[in-house]
Amino acid sequence: MNDAVKLVTHAQNIRYDKEQEALYIIDQSLLPTKEAELRLQTVDEMVEAIRSLRVRGAPAIGICAAYCLYILARSIGETDPAAFQAQLRAYSAQLNASRPTAVNLAWALGEMERTAAAHAGDARPALLQALYEKAAAIHEDDIAKCAAISEYGLSLLQEGDGVLTHCNAGPLATSRYGTAQGPFFLAAERGMRLRVYADETRPLLQGARLTSYELHRAGVDVTLICDNMASMVMKNGWVQACFVGCDRVAANGDTANKIGTSGVAILAKHYGIPFYVLGPTTTIDLDCPDGSHIPIELRDPEEIKTLWYEKPMALPGVTCYNPSFDVTDHRLITGIVTEKGICRAPYTESLAKLFQSPPPG
Ligand code: MRU
Numbered sequence: 043m044n045d046a047v048k049l050v051t052h053a054q055n056i057r058y059d060k061e062q063e064a065l066y067i068i069d070q071s072l073l074p075t076k077e078a079e080l081r082l083q084t085v086d087e088m089v090e091a092i093r094s095l096r097v098r099g100a101p102a103i104g105i106c107a108a109y110c111l112y113i114l115a116r117s118i119g120e121t122d123p124a125a126f127q128a129q130l131r132a133y134s135a136q137l138n139a140s141r142p143t144a145v146n147l148a149w150a151l152g153e154m155e156r157t158a159a160a161h162a163g164d165a166r167p168a169l170l171q172a173l174y175e176k177a178a179a180i181h182e183d184d185i186a187k188c189a190a191i192s193e194y195g196l197s198l199l200q201e202g203d204g205v206l207t208h209c210n211a212g213p214l215a216t217s218r219y220g221t222a223q224g225p226f227f228l229a230a231e232r233g234m235r236l237r238v239y240a241d242e243t244r245p246l247l248q249g250a251r252l253t254s255y256e257l258h259r260a261g262v263d264v265t266l267i268c269d270n271m272a273s274m275v276m277k278n279g280w281v282q283a284c285f286v287g288c289d290r291v292a293a294n295g296d297t298a299n300k301i302g303t304s305g306v307a308i309l310a311k312h313y314g315i316p317f318y319v320l321g322p323t324t325t326i327d328l329d330c331p332d333g334s335h336i337p338i339e340l341r342d343p344e345e346i347k348t349l350w351y352e353k354p355m356a357l358p359g360v361t362c363y364n365p366s367f368d369v370t371d372h373r374l375i376t377g378i379v380t381e382k383g384i385c386r387a388p389y390t391e392s393l394a395k396l397f398q399s400p401p402p403g
Contacts, residue, residue, distance in 0.1 A: 054068070055214045057079070064083075066080065070214055074251050080096060082113070085133055088110040089139075099210060099287070100145070101184050101188075103146055104151075104180065105217060107138075107147050108153070108176065112176075115170060143298055144289040145290040146324050153180060154176055161173075188216050188217055188219040188221060188322070191224055191379055191380065191381050192224030194380075194381075194384055195285060196228050198283060198316075198377075199236060201235055202237070204236070204237040205239070205285050206241070206272060206281045209243045209248045211320065212253060214256060215252075226257055230262050238263065239264075239272075239280065239281060240267070242267065242268050244302065245349070246349075250266055281315055282316075285318050285320055286300075286306065286318070287320060290327050291378060292327060292330040292333050292336060293329075293331050295372030296332050297370045297375060298338070300366070301365055301366055305368075319379065323382060339365070340366070341364045342364065346364055347360070372389050375387075
């Protein structure tokens with residue numbers, strides 16, 4: 043492994059310091075020009091950090107929220123167990139409302155609430171210890187899941203391939219390696235040459251600010267393009283596969299991911315390029331029958347009009363539509379790569395199978 047790869051894949055975007063009992067995140071809103079940690083202590087700071095994308099990416103949001111709920115549990119003074127559980131659920135609901143699309147947030151908070159309920163009769167130190175262990179387990183588990191996803195993803199690629207990716211699904215968005223970008227780090231570690239095209243990903247530029255930053259630092263051959271150049275690089279024959287992450291996969295395979303992803307899938311279909319979604323099973327929501335049921339976050343128009351510019355790029359009265367995610371139709375998806383393997387159509391069957399318990403013995 044070369045040093046640059048080590049540096050990036052071992053950077054800790056979410057760090058819980060048990061001695062200090064303190065949660066730190068890398069503030070992603072400052073990248074790529076400034077690397078700084080931010081400590082999260084109050085529920086308002088936590089909600090703000092998630093809403094403002096200081097911590098972002100579906101698995102990372104879930105991991106962070108789990109530690110947040112543990113910290114908040116420590117702060118509850120209530121001695122009555124029922125009142126403690128009620129306050130914990132209220133904090134959980136506040137965190138859960140911070141971003142609606144990525145199902146990992148609700149999933150991780152649900153795991154924490156169930157742990158608290160299972161230990162409701164324990165003395166407070168034992169209950170808190172159980173919550174800490176659950177949050178740390180969610181974190182550790184994501185590291186293992188990302189490693190497995192990266193292996194399966196890499197098995198789909200050949201030496202010298204060009205791969206187009208959208209948004210950021212690397213180490214910053216997860217725990218380590220990442221999902222859709224994980225195979226690129228693995229390839230770099232193994233001396234396999236790939237060419238990556240990173241969409242800049244309007245309007246918040248996760249592709250430019252985060253993906254190109256992570257890959258460039260790891261020594262991966264990455265070329266940054268504007269979103270509207272994807273068709274051109276595909277037409278030029280430079281792209282052999284598209285790898286994207288996911289925020290919620292419905293039972294039929296419809297997939298919500300960063301706005302612009304469905305356009306990439308439509309282009310890939312046109313040019314006959316395989317289009318893969320990579321994500322952990324914690325991003326699959328079997329309770330959601332299809333994409334029409336996925337809540338889509340709408341964000342502030344100023345992200346389009348003023349955020350990145352010295353002068354406004356539109357008059358104040360101009361109406362903007364700023365959905366943060368779109369849904370890619372399952373018929374455009376060649377495969378969904380999870381830590382348990384690669385699912386193919388029909389997704390209603392292949393995704394459901396992932397959750398069936400193995401036969402005994
Ligand atoms: O709004 P963001 O930056 O949180 O959106 C992130 C994405 O769309 C990612 O592709 C997705 O969360 C997968 S991260 C492994």
